[in-house]
Amino acid sequence: MAKADVNFFEKVYQVVRQIPEGRVSSYGAIARAIGSPQSARMVGWAMNASHNVEDVPAHRVVNRMGLLTGKHHFDGTNLMQQLLENEGIEVIENQIQGFDEVFWDPNQEGV
DNA sequence: ATTCTGACGTGGG
């Protein structure tokens, strides 16, 4: 086991795990952080596998528009939005309010 | 083995 734990997903998990509370990140930003800025799709795909990992707050990851595109993949319908609002993020109609203020760049983790 | 889709992003018309 753990032979291929260092998959494309693992990289994404580690980055997403670094997302602080009350902050959100975008697939493209993460994709770039892992070294594949053009594979943003895979980031979202990796999140699907993140269902097996509890340390991966996928609800904090949205597309570059700040839209909760993946909220449909969560248990409920507004679960993702509830989690974000629970962290102090205002979300209206799947759209994060002040996305620019809550946006957290994985490349700026060392800031 | 092949085909297609998939929680995105960027570029071109």
Next chain:
DNA sequence: CCCCACGCCAGAA
């Protein structure tokens, strides 16, 4: 400015 198409990589049918 808005709409369309393409590119990326990997997993599932």
